[in-house]
Amino acid sequence: MKQLTTTSNHLLLLFLLCLATNLDLFAQGQKVSGTVSEPKGTFLPGVSVLIKGTTHGSITDYDGKFDLEIPSGTKDPILIFRYLGYKTQELPVGTKSVFNITLIEDAEQLKEVVVVGFGEQKKENVTGSLETMDKKLIKDRPVTSTSSLFQGTMPGVVATQTSGQPGADNMSIIVRGSSSINSTPALIIVDGMPAEMNNINPQDIESMTVLKDAAATAIYGARAAGGVILITTKRGEDGKVSFGYNGYVGLQTPTKEHQFVGAVDYMEMRNQARVNDGALPLYTEDQINEYRDGTKQGANWRESILKSSALQQQHNLTVSGGSDKIKYYGSGSFFDQEGLTANTNFQRYNMRMNVDAKINDRLNTHFRTHIANSSRTQPTRSVGSAFYNANIYSPVDPVKWDNGEWNYVRNGNPQRWLEEGGDRISDLMYTQMMLGADYKIANGLTAYIDYNMNYMHDRGTAFNNQHDYYGANGDLVKSEPNWYEDYNASNLYSGLQARLDYEKNFANHYIKGMIGYSHESKTNNNGQMTKYNYLTNSIHVIDGGSMNPTDWRMDGTASEWAIQSVYARLNYAFKDKYLFEANVRVDGSSKFAQNNRHGVFPSFSAGWRISEEGFLKDADWLTNLKVRASWGQVGNQNIPYYDWTATLATGSAVIGDQGVSSVYYDKTANPNIKWETKETTNIGLEGDFFGRLIGFSVDVFKNRTNDILMNVPVPPQFGYDAPRVNAGVVDNNGWEVSLRHNNSIGEFQYFVNLNMFDNRNNVVDILNTGPWIEDDGRVFTDVGAPMKSWYGYKSDGIYQTDEEALANTAHYELTNGRIKAGDIKLIDSNGDGVIDGDDRELIGDPNPHYMFGINLGGSWKGFDFNILFNGALQRDVVLLNEAAMPFALQATPHEWMKEKAWPNTNELPILREDFTVNDPGRYFSDFWVQDGKYIRLKNVTIGYTFKQSFLSKVGATNARLYVSGDNIWSSSSLWSPTVDPEIDNGGRGSSYPQVSVYTTGVSINF
Incomplete structure (x- = not known):
């Protein structure tokens, strides 16, 4: 920490010196x-x-x-x-x-080129819906993972991070919302080949483009239902060799920290809850005074496991250069992230080499290789479990007894299992190699071929230490056994792509065509062995444990998948004014039986560059105005490998003292399953004014996913899962708006980018089996409602008197306790005189709406800054279980409950220990659905680039110092000011916290 502070002071001093040396005086x-x-x-x-x-x-x-x-x-x-x-x-x-x-x-400047599927196009001629990330966001912002660059920066793209845990902070990325009950993640294409996004070093990225509608994505067919993200890595350029370094050191802190009541408040509030239920107080006044006067010390279980800060750092070296015959770019990086809890950290090494060679005037070759090795350490018991238990344990119970022994409370001691429980270490190696060539057959006709291979191997070991717990008097309370786990997982992907491109300009006509073929396959293997009862915690090998067959377990799976495709595209433009594009892809996937193996996915789009018409040609204020429309279909094959056939599973058991193996059917087959097909319609308008001084784009889309694969409900006694069938239909409609402004005032150049978007899904059909009710009756999927909506009772505030409550007691089907003043007033929605399960209805939508991003930045005399906000204007989040009814579930209340519980306010019901209508587990109501809209200051980056006159003296071509902060500030409408608005776990704080990161770094090139 001292070293970090010293470094920050030096950089601050350097900033001030730079400022002082750049001031000019005028007369x-x-x-x-x-x-x-x-x-x-x-x-x-x-x-x-x-x-x-x-x-x-x-x-x-x-x-x-x-x-x-x-x-x-x-x-x-x-x-x-x-x-x-x-x-x-x-x-x-x-x-x-x-x-x-x-x-x-x-x-x-005006003819911007954007990356599209299998090629590039002039932006002005694009007829599909796509978005390219501003290069300033990629170049100048230090991030731990590539996926974090998508938060708030692109309309229609939602990137959600629910944990800041090292190695587990990758985000889920959804393009234009959910359109299937099954998962539809975005397809990630790196340099033309499928890849894992977060294995990429962000410093290696040249550009990122998101393809949204079917006109842009249909060329990828089977896997494009969730959108496509195209990532291009950096290339070498003509010129002498250039070396570069970019590195930073950062400090992580929790963004928001849950605050729980201390021992005195806990004892008083629990006594009050018991009195409210008609029971005697649990704690005497003398017992409470022992904690009030300091005779006894209460515990803060959450603080006992959570550090106030942790370091992270990244260092990146690059080399690039080339000639007219060969160009190369190479990089190596190291990333290290400490955790905010004991025994959590993550390290990653990346190496990349991109080589492009011109063999002759017709033949070019290219070679790409990327290696990423990472190591992740975490406790053998989950970090989420540690936070959950730390949040519910009573502050009256000490973490350690006065004799120094660890206290055992219900599920164990979270601080002990983090610090002494043992390690789970995962070492992952990811290797990607691609070799390709393009050959100019004739003018306008070029052939391309690429072969790609990705190999991933994950080797993990875990050893859970044996440890004993003793009471305050030294008696043994609990003994937990040790065990060792060894697992290996690997997969090998290979892909071959070949295509012909033809391009021709004649008179006022432009034609470009493409036809291609691809074959991809993937094999997966994993195995795991676990042994128990080791003689010592020092032996961490699989054969060191007990040989008793009841003390070991082995598991393993193997699977494979392949897809074969042909695809084609035709572009036509007349006078660069009237634009047309058609795509088609035919995929054959092994995830389906032979009779339904192939899917055909077409798309058509057109554009009209209104700004090129004669009546606007002389409008000097208008640089570009284009309207575009598209229709198309894409597929979803993101389903289990063998849904079309019956599969066998293996198991083991002990009969007597002998271990035996078994084989059994785990599901039935349906050879008639077929592709889920997503049909999209998109209309867009985009324009630029005054030479791109101001720009905008607007898109409206309507999507329908047909033939969604779903499980047929069967009775539990059936013994195994029923077959999946094509039965569901879901609509997903929405809109997107983006505005941009670029300008300069003197030497001050600045930009402002705004975006906002919304989409709404609606279930059209679910095989007449609805509603589907999940998560203890709180989550609901049915025709006419959004997928996985909140489901429960309507409420009408809180009963203010016992008389009012008693008059309604008979209406409730209660299993424990009666209604009283301070309880939630539920509504008999169907008017039958009884409040029961038939009164439940749709009470909330978990999907965020009116998402927005605000990005502004500028530069002046070497200084630059970039500010990014993101948020949502409508979002329903819920308060659940321990966070709502702490004493009924033997948990500790949040600090804010002390002031908000009735009768202090009507924001929360009365404190009770019995399960009543206030319990969201039994009587989940809209009382517990909160307004979750929020705004977050996602990033601020400030930098200074040194003058060339100074750099030339030290032999450098570019040097920049910068400071940056991520997740700096947020504001929301949630009851609790200590709940992070982007992490939704029922307000319980039962996961690793989101983190703020403050970094100081430098980049320099020679």
Whole structure:
């Protein structure tokens, strides 16, 4: 920590020195004025006019006029005229006082190229819905995992992080919401091949593009129902070899920390809860006073397992260069993250090499290799279990007795099993290699071929230490056995892709076609052995345990999968004004029986560049305006490998003193299952004004997923799972809006990007078997409602008097206790005079709505900053179980319950120890559904890039210092100010906390 503080102080001092050395003083001098226009004579507002080498400048007004005073003493002043979308001009002032300037359009700036499936397209000609991440967000922000870059930065993309635990903080990424009861994760394509996103070093990424509608994704067919994320890694460039270093050190702290009552408040509140139930107090006043006056010390179980901070660091080295014959880019990185609890940490090593070689004028080859090795350490018992128990244990119970022995409370001692319970270590090796070539057969006709191989091997070991628990008097209370676990998991993926591209321009016509073939396969193997009752905690090998057959267990599985595909695409443009695209892909997957193995996934899209029409051609304020529409189908094969056939499972048992093996059917077969098919319709409008000074895009979409695979309900006595059938239908409709603004004022360049989106899913059919009720009756899926909605009773506040409550007691089917003042008033929704399960209905939607992101940044004289907000304007979250009824479940109340419980307020019911209508486990009601809208300051990054005049003296080409903070601040409508708004676990705090990370780093190139 001391070293980190010293480093931060040095960097702060360096920042201040940089600021001091870049200040300029001005005095009055020569005045100049003039106008700025484009070639057609239209005056340009907002043009930056700057005196070179200074911060002194002006901008043109709406009529393109500017006035500027050059400070006296300025030697040989030069004016710089800068405007987005136009070439920068520099003019010496000399003795002139009036400048009438014409800026020339920069065609290369305006013709942005974006990555699409199997190729690239000019952005202005794209007819599908896609979004490319701003390179500034990739380049300048230090992140622990690639997936975190998606939070708040792209409309339609929801990235959710529910844990900050080292090695387990990868986010789930959903594109345009859920459209199937089955999982539909986004397909990740890295350099043209499927890959794992979070094995990638973020520093190696050149660009990221999200494909959303079927026009953009249908070319990937079978696996594109959840959208497609295209990642391109960096390449070498012509020129001499360049070396680079980028590294940072960061400090992690919990974003929000659950606060529980101390011993005195706990004892008083529990006594009150018992009195409210008509029982005697549990604690005497003398017992409470022992904790009040310090005679006895209460425990804070959560603080006992959670550190206030932990370090993380990353270091990255790169080398790149090349010539007209060969280009190369290589990198190596090391990432180390300590945990906020004992025995949790994560390390990852990455190496990458990208080589592109030009053999001759027709043949090019490319080679990509990526190796990622990681090691994750965690306790043998889950960290989530440790937090859960630490949250419910009474503060009256000590963590350790006065004699130094660990206290055993119900499920054990969370601090002991984190610190002394044993280690679970997972070492993962991931290797990806790709070799490819492209050959120019004739003008416009090129052949491509790529072969890709991914291999993953995960080796893990775990040893749970034997330990004893003793009471305050030294008597043995509990003894926990030791055990050892050894497991291996591996998978091998291979893929071959070959395609022909044809491109032709003639007269006013542009045609581009592609046809391709791919074959992919994957095999999975894993095995595990566990042994119990070791003689000592020092032997960590599988043959060191008991040889008694009752003390060991072995498991293992093997599976394989393959898919074969052909695909084609046709693009046509007339006068770069009228655009058309068609895609089709045919997939054959081994996850289906032969009669339904193949799926056909077409898409069609069109675009009209309205800005190219004659009636708008001379509208100088309009740079681009395009309307586009698409329809298409994509598939979902993200289902178990062998749903189409009956499968056997193995088991073991002990008969007498002999271990025996068994084989049995674990489910029935349905050879008629087929693809889930998602049909999408999208209409979009996008535009840019004043040379991309202002831009926007709007999309409206309607998706329907047909033939969703579902399990047929069967009685438990059936013995095994019923077959899955194609029966479900789900609609998912929504919209997306993004606004962007880029400009410069003098040497200050800035940008503002805003996005907002929403989608709503609705179940159309679930095989007439609904409603499906899960999670103790709280989660509901049925026709006409969103998937997995909150399901329960409607409420009408809290009973204020016993008389009012007694008048309604007969309406409840209670198993324990009666209704009284302070209890939740439930509504008899169906009016039958009885409040029972038939009164339950839809009471909340767990899906966030009106998600938004705000990103703004700028640069001035070497300084730069970037600020990112994200959030949701509508979100239903719930308070469950221990968080709502702590004493009924033998848990500790949160601090905020002390002031909010009735009769202090009507925000929470009366404290009770009995299970009553207040229990969300038995009578889950909308009383416990909270407004979960929130806003979060996701990231702030501030940097300084040194001047070339300084860097040339030390042989560097670029150097930047930066400080950054992630998850800095948040505000929500939740009852508890200590609950992180993005982590939804019923308000119980029963998972590893979300973390804030504050980093200081440097990047330098030679």
